[in-house]
Amino acid sequence: MPPLSAATLAVSLNEELTRTISDATNISSGRRVCTRILSQWKKEILPNLSREEGLELLINADDRHDACEATAIPSIARTFLAIIDNDTGFLSEGHREASVDILKELFFRAFGEDSKGNDSSRDGIQAEDGLIATLIDLFLKLSLIFQKRMSRCDVSSKVNIHQGTMMEPMEPSEHIRHLFVELLVDLGGYCLNSNGKRFCIRDNKANSKVMIEATSNVCQTLAKSTFLDQCPEVQNAACTLVGLLSQLCPTAVRMNATSLLTPLTGRTDDTVGDVAQSSIFFLSKKCLFRHRHSKTRCRAVIASGAIVMCCPRQDVMKRNEEKSSDSMQSAAVDHLSSYGSHSTTMEQLLHDTLIPGWGDLLKLDSSATVQSTVMKSLSNIANILDWRYSPKSADTSQPQVTPATSLAMNCYHIDRRCHTPSNSPNMDLASMVEAHVLTLFLMGMSAGSAAQVRSLAVQALNNLHGETNEHIFPLERLGSYFQPMLGLILRSCSQDWASCKSKIRSLEALQVLLTIAIPLMNGKSEPLLTGAVELEMSDITLRSVMDVVSTNILSEEKDVLKSAQVLCRIIGANNHLSNTVVALLTGDENNIFAKDCKDVEEVHLHSKTSKMVDEKSPRSMTSILLTLDGMMKGSLDLEETASILLEINPALAIPTPDWFSPSIASAVSTFLCHPTIIRSTTANSLLAWSLSDACDSFAKSAQRLDEKSELAEHEIVCVSVSIAYLLSCPEIFGLTSCVMNTIDSFSAMGCCATSASKCEFENSCVLDVYFREIFAKIMSIASALPWKKSDPDFLATDALLRTCSGSTVGRNFDLVAPFFISHLSTSTGQKSNAIQILEQEKFSLTQDELADDYSLRITLMALMQTILSDESFCQNLGYPGELSSFSAEFTVDVLMTLVLPNLAWRSGSMASSLRKITAATLFSLLVCKAALVRPDTVAYLIPVLNSNLGDTEATIRELSCACLSLVLQQVSTDNFSIIRNSNNQTIDSLCPRLLELLDDDHGPVRLAGCRALKDYIFLIHRSASNSSINLGITLEKITSTLLIQLDDPDQDMKDHVFQVLVDLIELQCQDYATTGSSEMRGILNTMERQIHASLRSHQDDSYCQILMEKLGSFH
Known part of the structure; x- marks a missing residue:
C-alpha cells in the first residue's frame, strides 16, 4: 500500500x-x-x-x-x-x-x-478571495484566544502569585505566552507582506470591520495585560506586534492609542471637568520606558512611535492631499485614518504623552542604544511635520487647542519671575510639538550624549532643509523656532522637582541652543548665513536666561554647577549677549537680582508665594560672581563653544569676543569691590572662591587689552581691594596660592606703571604700587574706627600690611598710624599713667570684652612686629619725596607710644601673651631705630623692662634682657645720669636682677642676661666720672657670681661669662693705670684672690689661668 x-x-x-x-x-x-x-x-x-x-x-x-x-x-x-x-x-x-x-x-x-520562481501560481493564489478570508478568519480567532489566554484573572486562591499583584495571565507558562505573541506577529506579517509585496485586503466593509474588531481585541489585551507581563521576552514581542498592527490596521491602533501608550510611557491624561490632570504612571517600574532591560526600552520607543503615527493630524484632509500616492502603505494608513473614531490627534499625543516620555529617556537613560532609538523615532516624526511656524506670521487665527494643553502652551514664555514678553506669539499645538522635537534634537547634540546619539541628532536636523536652504544645517529653521525652544528649555531648567541628571541635560541643551545663536546673531557678517534669520534677544528673555543660570550655578550638585559654568562661558563667547548681561548683572537699576529675586529653594512654578532674597545677599552676589567669571573665561577660551559649532558646520567660525572693553572693565571692577561681596568673604567660602576666580579672570582678560585701552587706576585699585579682603580669608579656605597668582598676573601685565608717579615701581607688586589708594579705599568702605578683630575691614587691613613690603608701609606710615593708634592708644597720652589707665579699663570691662580686647591687641602687636622685622621698613622711614608727612623720629615715637603701655605687667595668661609679643615688637624696633628713641621714653622704658626681668614667662625675660641691652648701648652718659638721679632705686636694682638671671632655668635667658650685664657695666663705667659712681661696692659680688658661672657646663654660657670678666678686669686695670689709687689697687688684689681661689675649685681652670694672666699684665 x-x-x-x-x-x-x-x-x-x-x-x-x-x-x-x-x-x-x-x-x-x-x-x-x-x-x-x-x-x-x-x-x-x-x-x-x-x-x-x-x-x-x-x-x-x-x-x-x-x-x-x-x-x-x-x-x-x-x-x-x-x-x-x-x-x-x-x-x-x-x-x-x-x-x-x-x-x-x-x-x-x-x-x-518563497515561491521559487512560481510567481504566476503565487499571484493566482493571492487573488483568491478564500485566501483573504482565511487570513482574516485566522487572525480573528487568534485575537479572541489571545485576549482570553493573555488577560489577567483573580488568582488570590492560588499559591503562585506574581509579586505586587493579585492578577496573573490565564496562560501560566511564560514560554507559551511568548510563543503565542510571536504566532500573532507571524500571522500579522503574512497578512501584511509576502515576498516584499503587500496582500491586498479588499476595502470592503466586512473585511474592515473584522480587522478592526480583531486588532482592537489584540490592542486592548496588549495594553491591559501583555505590556505588564513579567517576562521581558513577552514584552519585547508585544512591542513588535504593536508595530505590525500599526501597519496592518492603523484605525484600530489609533482608537486604542491612549490605552496602548499608558503602559509604554507611563503617562495618562484624565480629564475631569475640562481640566487636564496628569497621572504620573511612569514612576512605576511596570512602565516599559523604565524597564530594566535596554532592549525592552528600545522596543517600547519604536512601538510608541508606530502608535502615534497611526493617529490623524490636525488637518487630515490637507495632509492627505500632500501625501504621495506611490506608497501603498502610507495610502492605506491615510485612508483608514479617515474612518472610525477621531479620538486624539497625533499632535495631541505627541505633546501630552510621547515627547515628554522620550525627553525623559534622553535625560535620564544611560543607554546610548536607547537614546539612539529615540533619535531615530524623533527623526521619523520630524519628517512628517509641516514646519510652517514663523514668529512674524503667528496670530490668533491659528487652530485652537484643547483645555488640557492650554496651560502648557502658555508656559513657553513663563519664567520663574513670571516675565511674559509682550510680543509672545500665540502658537498652535502643531508648532509647539515642532518646537519640542527641535529641543530634543538639541539635547541629543549636547555634550552629555554619546557620539552616535550626537551624530544621529545632527543627521536628523540636516534632513529638515527648507526649500531655499543652502546650508548644511537648518539654522534658519532653528532661528524661527528659537524663542519657543528657549522657553521650553528654560522651563525644564527651572523645575525644582526635576532630578539632577534631568537638569544637567536641560542645561546642556540650552548650551547648544545659545551656541547656535552666536552665528545667527552675527548673520550679517557671516557669509554662510545669508538669508538666515537674524536673532535678537530681548532684555526680558535674557533676564529669564540669566535667572536659570543663577538658579543652577549655586547648585550643590557638582555636575549641575559645571553645566551652568559652561553655559556662562558660552554666553561670554557671544559679543551680542555679553554686553547686555554685564549691564544686567552689575547695574544698580537693572540688576535682576535686585528686583523680584526669589530664593531658588523656595520657588515652585505653580506656587503663589515665595521667599524673597535680599538684594544684597551674599548668595545673590555669589551667583553674579560665578556668572561673570564664566563669561570672562568664555571670552578667553573658545574651545568648548567652537566644539559644538564644529559638529554643526565646520565652516562656521566664532569671532574673537571683544566685549571686555574699558567700560565693561570699569563696571566689573566696581562690582568686584562691592561692600556686600568683600565684607562677606571671610565668612562665606563659596563667595570667597567665586570672588577669587572672578579677580583672576579679570586680570587675564585685562592682559588682552591693547595699549590704548589699558586699565585705569580706579579699576586696578578696586580689584586690589578685593584681593586684600581675599587675603584675609581663613587658611581653611585654601585661597592663598590662588590669590597670590592673581597678584602676580596683575603685576606682570604692566598695569602698575600707568602713571608717571608710579614708574619707579614698575616691577613691584600691585599692592605696593597702589598702597595709598588701596588703604584709603578700605577706609572709605569700612565703618568708623576702631574695629573689632573679627571685622572684615580689620582683617583686610591686617592682610594688606602683612603682604606689602616693609618699605611700602614705612613710606606710607602716616596713613597706617591712625589705624594702630585708634586700636592701641589709651585715653591719655601720658606714658606714666598708661598702666593705671589700662588697669581701670580692665575693671570696667566684662570677661568676654576683656578677652576680645586682649586678642585685638595681641593681633595688632603681631602685625606690628611683622612690619618692624622687615629691614626695609626702617630704611624707608621718612623717605624723601614721598607723600608721607611723618619723619623717622616721629614714627619711632608713635610706635613707642603704642608699644610701651602693652608691655606693663598685668595678671592673666592673655596679658602674658600680650607682653611677650609686645616685647618682641619692641626688640624689632630697637634693633633698627634704637638711636631715635627719645630720652624721656628711655626713662620710662628702663623701669618697665626692669620689672619684666622677673616675669614668670621665660621668653619675656629673654626679650626684656635683649631690649635692655639695646637701650643701654644707645643711651648717653648724661641722659643715664639724669635717669639714675630721677629713678635711683630702679637703676640700682638692675645689677642684682641681672646677676640673678645668670642662674635662670632657661639657657637663652642666662645668655641674654649676661649680655645685658656686660652693657650695664660699660654704661656704669662711662658714667662714673660724671656721676661719681663707684663699682667697688658691688664689684666683689659681681666677680664672685661671674666666677661661679664660669664653671657652668654650658660652653656658650662659659664663653659669655668669661668675656664679661675679661672686660671687667680690663676696665679696672685701665682705671688703676689712670689714677694709680690705692683703692683701685685693692680692688684688683681682691679680684686676684677670687680668681686664684677659683683655680682650685673649677673643674676646668683654663679660663681662670687666662684671667690671672690678664691681671698679671697690669702689675
Whole structure:
C-alpha cells in the first residue's frame, strides 16, 4: 500500500486528535495519544508538507459549520486553537506549547515560503478571495484566544502569585505566552507582506470591520495585560506586534492609542471637568520606558512611535492631499485614518504623552542604544511635520487647542519671575510639538550624549532643509523656532522637582541652543548665513536666561554647577549677549537680582508665594560672581563653544569676543569691590572662591587689552581691594596660592606703571604700587574706627600690611598710624599713667570684652612686629619725596607710644601673651631705630623692662634682657645720669636682677642676661666720672657670681661669662693705670684672690689661668 501524503495524514490525525479530546474518559491514555499525534505532526507531516497542501489545510479553517453538531469535524487550525485554549485539565502545558509550535510552522509553510520562481501560481493564489478570508478568519480567532489566554484573572486562591499583584495571565507558562505573541506577529506579517509585496485586503466593509474588531481585541489585551507581563521576552514581542498592527490596521491602533501608550510611557491624561490632570504612571517600574532591560526600552520607543503615527493630524484632509500616492502603505494608513473614531490627534499625543516620555529617556537613560532609538523615532516624526511656524506670521487665527494643553502652551514664555514678553506669539499645538522635537534634537547634540546619539541628532536636523536652504544645517529653521525652544528649555531648567541628571541635560541643551545663536546673531557678517534669520534677544528673555543660570550655578550638585559654568562661558563667547548681561548683572537699576529675586529653594512654578532674597545677599552676589567669571573665561577660551559649532558646520567660525572693553572693565571692577561681596568673604567660602576666580579672570582678560585701552587706576585699585579682603580669608579656605597668582598676573601685565608717579615701581607688586589708594579705599568702605578683630575691614587691613613690603608701609606710615593708634592708644597720652589707665579699663570691662580686647591687641602687636622685622621698613622711614608727612623720629615715637603701655605687667595668661609679643615688637624696633628713641621714653622704658626681668614667662625675660641691652648701648652718659638721679632705686636694682638671671632655668635667658650685664657695666663705667659712681661696692659680688658661672657646663654660657670678666678686669686695670689709687689697687688684689681661689675649685681652670694672666699684665 503506497504511503499516505502529508495532507491526507494530517486530516487523518486531525480526526483522531478530535475524537481523543472529545472522549476524555481516560485522561492518562488520552494524553499519550495526543502526545503521539502532536509528535507525528512535527516529525512526519510538517517537514513533508508543501505550500499548496498547507494552504488547502488552512483554507478549511473558515469552516462555518456549527461546532455543536456531532457530525462536524473541526478544521486543523481550529483543533490546534482548541488545544491552546483548553482549560479542562485533560491537556498538559506541553500539548499547548506543541500546538503553538505546529501552528507557527504550518503558517510558515502556507504563507511564508518563497515561491521559487512560481510567481504566476503565487499571484493566482493571492487573488483568491478564500485566501483573504482565511487570513482574516485566522487572525480573528487568534485575537479572541489571545485576549482570553493573555488577560489577567483573580488568582488570590492560588499559591503562585506574581509579586505586587493579585492578577496573573490565564496562560501560566511564560514560554507559551511568548510563543503565542510571536504566532500573532507571524500571522500579522503574512497578512501584511509576502515576498516584499503587500496582500491586498479588499476595502470592503466586512473585511474592515473584522480587522478592526480583531486588532482592537489584540490592542486592548496588549495594553491591559501583555505590556505588564513579567517576562521581558513577552514584552519585547508585544512591542513588535504593536508595530505590525500599526501597519496592518492603523484605525484600530489609533482608537486604542491612549490605552496602548499608558503602559509604554507611563503617562495618562484624565480629564475631569475640562481640566487636564496628569497621572504620573511612569514612576512605576511596570512602565516599559523604565524597564530594566535596554532592549525592552528600545522596543517600547519604536512601538510608541508606530502608535502615534497611526493617529490623524490636525488637518487630515490637507495632509492627505500632500501625501504621495506611490506608497501603498502610507495610502492605506491615510485612508483608514479617515474612518472610525477621531479620538486624539497625533499632535495631541505627541505633546501630552510621547515627547515628554522620550525627553525623559534622553535625560535620564544611560543607554546610548536607547537614546539612539529615540533619535531615530524623533527623526521619523520630524519628517512628517509641516514646519510652517514663523514668529512674524503667528496670530490668533491659528487652530485652537484643547483645555488640557492650554496651560502648557502658555508656559513657553513663563519664567520663574513670571516675565511674559509682550510680543509672545500665540502658537498652535502643531508648532509647539515642532518646537519640542527641535529641543530634543538639541539635547541629543549636547555634550552629555554619546557620539552616535550626537551624530544621529545632527543627521536628523540636516534632513529638515527648507526649500531655499543652502546650508548644511537648518539654522534658519532653528532661528524661527528659537524663542519657543528657549522657553521650553528654560522651563525644564527651572523645575525644582526635576532630578539632577534631568537638569544637567536641560542645561546642556540650552548650551547648544545659545551656541547656535552666536552665528545667527552675527548673520550679517557671516557669509554662510545669508538669508538666515537674524536673532535678537530681548532684555526680558535674557533676564529669564540669566535667572536659570543663577538658579543652577549655586547648585550643590557638582555636575549641575559645571553645566551652568559652561553655559556662562558660552554666553561670554557671544559679543551680542555679553554686553547686555554685564549691564544686567552689575547695574544698580537693572540688576535682576535686585528686583523680584526669589530664593531658588523656595520657588515652585505653580506656587503663589515665595521667599524673597535680599538684594544684597551674599548668595545673590555669589551667583553674579560665578556668572561673570564664566563669561570672562568664555571670552578667553573658545574651545568648548567652537566644539559644538564644529559638529554643526565646520565652516562656521566664532569671532574673537571683544566685549571686555574699558567700560565693561570699569563696571566689573566696581562690582568686584562691592561692600556686600568683600565684607562677606571671610565668612562665606563659596563667595570667597567665586570672588577669587572672578579677580583672576579679570586680570587675564585685562592682559588682552591693547595699549590704548589699558586699565585705569580706579579699576586696578578696586580689584586690589578685593584681593586684600581675599587675603584675609581663613587658611581653611585654601585661597592663598590662588590669590597670590592673581597678584602676580596683575603685576606682570604692566598695569602698575600707568602713571608717571608710579614708574619707579614698575616691577613691584600691585599692592605696593597702589598702597595709598588701596588703604584709603578700605577706609572709605569700612565703618568708623576702631574695629573689632573679627571685622572684615580689620582683617583686610591686617592682610594688606602683612603682604606689602616693609618699605611700602614705612613710606606710607602716616596713613597706617591712625589705624594702630585708634586700636592701641589709651585715653591719655601720658606714658606714666598708661598702666593705671589700662588697669581701670580692665575693671570696667566684662570677661568676654576683656578677652576680645586682649586678642585685638595681641593681633595688632603681631602685625606690628611683622612690619618692624622687615629691614626695609626702617630704611624707608621718612623717605624723601614721598607723600608721607611723618619723619623717622616721629614714627619711632608713635610706635613707642603704642608699644610701651602693652608691655606693663598685668595678671592673666592673655596679658602674658600680650607682653611677650609686645616685647618682641619692641626688640624689632630697637634693633633698627634704637638711636631715635627719645630720652624721656628711655626713662620710662628702663623701669618697665626692669620689672619684666622677673616675669614668670621665660621668653619675656629673654626679650626684656635683649631690649635692655639695646637701650643701654644707645643711651648717653648724661641722659643715664639724669635717669639714675630721677629713678635711683630702679637703676640700682638692675645689677642684682641681672646677676640673678645668670642662674635662670632657661639657657637663652642666662645668655641674654649676661649680655645685658656686660652693657650695664660699660654704661656704669662711662658714667662714673660724671656721676661719681663707684663699682667697688658691688664689684666683689659681681666677680664672685661671674666666677661661679664660669664653671657652668654650658660652653656658650662659659664663653659669655668669661668675656664679661675679661672686660671687667680690663676696665679696672685701665682705671688703676689712670689714677694709680690705692683703692683701685685693692680692688684688683681682691679680684686676684677670687680668681686664684677659683683655680682650685673649677673643674676646668683654663679660663681662670687666662684671667690671672690678664691681671698679671697690669702689675
